[in-house]
Every structure is written in C-alpha cells, then in structure tokens.
Amino acid sequence: MASSSPSPSSGVRIGVLAVQGDVREHIRTIESLGGTATAVRRPSELEGIDGIIIPGGESTTIDKLTRAFDLAEPLRARILGGLPAYGSCAGMIMLADVIADPSTDRQGNPQQTLGGLDIVVRRNAFGRQRESFETDLAFTGLADTAGAGGNDPVRAVFIRAPWVEKVGPSVEVLAEVPAPETPPPGGSSDGGPEKSGAVARIVAVRSGNLLATSFHPEVTGERRVHELFIRMIRGEA
Numbered sequence: 001m002a003s004s005s006p007s008p009s010s011g012v013r014i015g016v017l018a019v020q021g022d023v024r025e026h027i028r029t030i031e032s033l034g035g036t037a038t039a040v041r042r043p044s045e046l047e048g049i050d051g052i053i054i055p056g057g058e059s060t061t062i063d064k065l066t067r068a069f070d071l072a073e074p075l076r077a078r079i080l081g082g083l084p085a086y087g088s089c090a091g092m093i094m095l096a097d098v099i100a101d102p103s104t105d106r107q108g109n110p111q112q113t114l115g116g117l118d119i120v121v122r123r124n125a126f127g128r129q130r131e132s133f134e135t136d137l138a139f140t141g142l143a144d145t146a147g148a149g150g151n152d153p154v155r156a157v158f159i160r161a162p163w164v165e166k167v168g169p170s171v172e173v174l175a176e177v178p179a180p181e182t183p184p185p186g187g188s189s190d191g192g193p194e195k196s197g198a199v200a201r202i203v204a205v206r207s208g209n210l211l212a213t214s215f216h217p218e219v220t221g222e223r224r225v226h227e228l229f230i231r232m233i234r235g236e237a
C-alpha cells in the first residue's frame with residue numbers, strides 16, 4: 001500500500017535560484033522528498049513553479065547576478081504575489097526587507113534584496129571565531145520524516161551566517177541560538193555563547209508563505225525544513 005501511494009511531495013515543482021551558491025544540495029534534498037526541483041536562471045523558468053528556494057552562497061553576488069539576469073524584478077513580483085519562498089543563509093538575506101550592514105559596490109551603491117520578509121538581518125553576524133559552527137537547535141513546526149521525529153533537534157551548520165536582529169509583527173520565530181550580545185563590528189568579535197553576555201539570536205523565521213534559516217539544512221542531510229516548506233506550498237502548514 002505505502003509503496004504504491006504517491007509521496008506527499010509529488011506534484012510539487014520547486015525552482016532553485018541558480019545564479020550562485022549551493023543549488024545542487026537544495027535540488028537533491030527536494031528530490032529526496034519526492035518533489036520536482038528545477039534550476040532557475042531565466043525569467044521564463046519562473047513559470048510553472050509552486051515555490052522558489054534561494055540558496056546559501058554570497059548575497060552580494062546573488063544580488064548582482066539576479067539583477068544582471070533580469071530575474072530580480074519578476075522574482076520580486078512573484079514573491080509579492082504570494083509565491084512561497086525559502087531562503088537559507090544568503091537566501092535569508094535576499095528575502096529580508098532590511099540588511100543592517102549591507103555591503104556597497106565601488107560606486108557606493110548598497111547591495112539590494114528581493115525582500116518580502118519583515119525582518120532586519122545582520123550579515124556575518126557571529127564573528128570571526130565562530131565563522132562556521134554546528135549546533136543542535138530546537139525548531140518549531142517540523143513534522144516526522146522517515147529519518148527524524150518532529151521534536152528531534154535540527155543539526156544546524158552555520159557558515160558566515162547572518163542572524164535576524166529584528167522581526168515585524170507578522171513574523172514567527174522558529175529557532176534561536178545563543179550568541180554574543182554585541183554584534184561584532186565587521187564580523188570580528190571573539191565572543192561566543194560560552195562567554196558571559198550571550199543572548200538568544202533568531203536564526204529561523206516564517207511569515208505567511210516565506211521561510212528563512214540562517215543555517216544550511218541542505219548540507220547535513222536534514223530534510224525536515226524542506227519538508228516544512230513543501231507543506232507550506234501545499235497549504236498544509
């Protein structure tokens with residue numbers, strides 16, 4: 001019976017913005033859940049998708065190339081029109097309405113985001129000593145998969161990750177991690193959660209059809225965050 005019934009994810013077509021970053025890892029994770037994932041490099045490839053993933057990578061590069069490929073405006077319009085979107089790490093930055101510390105190009109123009117999520121993010125927020133780290137997180141709203149229960153912690157990999165400094169009233173916080181109280185100027189603090197003055201920093205949020213994580217579930221074999229995104233697309237979460 002179970003083997004012949006369709007996967008709960010079948011029929012869902014998810015685009016992965018494929019201008020830079022860990023595109024393949026997201027495609028693999030969606031496919032392993034029974035969904036269809038396609039790389040999006042052209043505006044026409046936005047047609048027929050039920051959701052979009054913005055991968056981890058480098059947000060300044062993703063911003064520049066998304067604009068250069070004429071994807072920024074149609075993508076912004078689709079997200080504004082209700083297209084579900086999930087951003088991991090640099091993807092979270094791309095979905096944020098405001099960057100606390102945007103980088104600027106040679107002409108002094110700040111990097112841009114697609115926006116949609118009423119949050120302020122800080123890039124490279126965890127500081128030099130903690131540029132990359134892994135930890136177990138409690139994460140609200142996950143369901144059981146074959147591999148893990150809904151309440152089991154998420155193994156989260158942070159790579160020069162942002163944190164969410166401020167959320168608007170529409171935004172639900174799904175996960176937090178202890179981090180230094182003072183944001184490092186230019187990402188150069190030596191602080192860590194083991195030092196005094198650690199506070200909980202927001203690392204996963206949801207608002208309506210938009211989902212974002214500071215970390216990369218797609219690189220650890222963690223599938224429950226993508227599964228949550230698929231349930232959001234299907235109107236089941």
Ligand SMILES: NC(=O)CC[C@H](N)C(=O)O
Pocket residue numbers: 055056057058059060088089090091093123124159160161162
């Ligand atoms: N792993 C990541 O996606 C890093 C994000 C990167 N620090 C940025 O600002 O875009």
